[in-house]
Amino acid sequence: MTQQEIFVQLLIIGAGPAGLAAASAALQAGVRIVILDENPAPGGQIWRGGEMNWKDARAHAMWQQILSSQLVQYLPATRIVALQAQTLVAEQDDQVLTIHWEKLILCSGAREILLPFPGWTIPGVMGAGGLQALVKAGASLQGKRVVIAGSGPLLLAAAQTAQQAGARVLLIAEDQPWSALCRFFWQLVRQQRAKAWQALGLFWSLRYVRYRACSTVLAASGQQRLQQVRLRQGQQEIELGCDVLACAYGLTPNLELAHTLKCALTEGKVQVDAQQMTSVRNIWAAGEVTGIGGVEQALIQGHIAGLAATAQAIPEAARRVQRQALAFARLLQTSFSLRAGLRALCKPDTLVCRCEDVSAARLQQHADWRTAKLVTRAGMGPCQGRICGTACQFLYGWEAPQLRQPVFPAKTSTLAALAAGSLKETE
Structure with a gap:
């Protein structure tokens, strides 16, 4: 595989509503931006399918602004493999990318909770x-x-x-x-x-x-x-x-990247301040990764993160919308939290880890996720515990699976290129 090295002022991970809003706001400062996303088309889960399928005028307006700018490099179908300090390693079909960034906005979204x-x-x-x-x-x-x-x-x-x-x-x-x-x-x-x-x-x-x-x-x-x-x-x-x-049964934030970057987490989401800055210097976060709140929250948080990351003033009107979005997120959480009674739906012979065919009866013999994983191989399949790990948190009160790099499953050719190249220290 070929290797490419990129140096950028602002890296935005995720091309959903939060990522597009962040890029749109940051462009006003004239900085060079890279938008990286694992999907083949922009829009994230909310605006999935690319611009031909978008019905929201806001998506079209931001995407056209981004497309018309020579300051933005968009990297679709790009999967993150490893992160260290201010360097990110990712893979595409035919090459390994090394991206060195000065500032980063994390818009990694959320995934469904499947019980x-x-x-x-x-x-x-x-x-x-x-x-x-x-x-x-x-x-x-x-x-x-x-x-x-x-x-x-x-x-x-x-x-x-x-x-x-x-x-x-x-x-x-x-x-x-x-x-x-x-x-x-x-x-x-x-x-x-x-x-x-x-x-x-x-x-x-x-x-x-x-x-x-x-x-x-x-x-x-x-x-x-x-x-x-x-x-x-x-x-x-x-x-x-x-x-x-x-x-x-609701959504849960995608915290793999935030965990790897050592961002502080609270109540299962990335902790941010009023400027959307995380606990780590030069890293901001926006959208569902900071808590489930829908498209309006993603847009305003992305907008504020883009302004803050490029040292632009944040209007009071944006702060009002941000507070309203946070209030709605809290209302969702309190109104639709999972009932304890839903645990009874899972019977002893019900598969919990569908990748490795591990039943609830086998998992119940263990006290925590680590022990269950070592003995049963739960969480060692293609989803890497993203589905069954969340289910076990709800069913048994276990802590979330501990993550390590590679952040996501990677090609052996990518790992070989890393081992042979100048990025050996990211392993």
């Missing part, structure tokens, strides 16, 4: 965000029977996406009771009126879809692929025939 239950590994069962990603990538749901289950606003968004893709949404099963949902909506009306109207709009678009509170998935079943889902609604159990089950 194990009987049948969750059957083809046709997926995360609600995964369903949205498939639709944005061009997958057809025409005529498919879809059940959306879990908790939180993502249920409505996923149901709308499925409906617009031609699916027949049979049920939206919300785990929280009506009392909690009413409290959430009342707080929205008081604090975030625009979001309250947005929620009403989603409800109206789904007015012909059954929506049930206190409704929880118990199991999925089928031969070869999903055929049926069993749910508890209040004190009753029902069964529905369906082709797709999409579950949403």
Whole structure:
């Protein structure tokens, strides 16, 4: 593999809403910027699929500004392998990149929390965000029977996406009771009126879809692929025939890079100040990696991080929007935190680590993640514990898996190039 060395004033990791907003703001200072993202097209998970699929005018405006600037280098389909001090090593299909940066803005986003239950590994069962990603990538749901289950606003968004893709949404099963949902909506009306109207709009678009509170998935079943889902609604159990089950149990920040960079973490997210600066000098963070708050939070935090990283003044209006976004993030956290009762969905024979086929019964024999990993190989598959590690945190109260470099799975040719080159010290 060939090697390329890049020197840059500002490196932005992630080309989602936070990363694009950060680049757009930083460009006003005339600095040279590199935007690095592992996806083949910009937009992150929220604006997935590239500019041809974007419906948000803000995404188009920022991307056009970035494209028209000669100060920005965009590196798509680029996976980070190692970090040390102010040097980052990444791989593309045919080359290894070494990027030396002066300042860094971390916009690494979040991933879905997937909770194990009987049948969750059957083809046709997926995360609600995964369903949205498939639709944005061009997958057809025409005529498919879809059940959306879990908790939180993502249920409505996923149901709308499925409906617009031609699916027949049979049920939206919300785990929280009506009392909690009413409290959430009342707080929205008081604090975030625009979001309250947005929620009403989603409800109206789904007015012909059954929506049930206190409704929880118990199991999925089928031969070869999903055929049926069993749910508890209040004190009753029902069964529905369906082709797709999409579950949403919230999101968790992607902390691998922040952990490697030794940024302080608190309550499962990167700790930042009012300027979005982390505990590490010359590193800022924005978007879901600082806490789950949606696109509005990502945009304003990215904007402020871009201004702060380039020593520009931060307007008071931006600070007001930032405070509103943080208030909404706190409301989400308090309204849709996972109930302890959801742990009972995972039965002894349920696979928790689907990469290495490790059941809950085998994991329950151990006291912590490290011991379970050594004995059962849990977390040693392709996902490197990102799915099962989060599940074990919830199920057993274990600490998050300890991370080490390479940050993500890397090609042997990349590792060989590192060992043979001038980057040996990053190992």
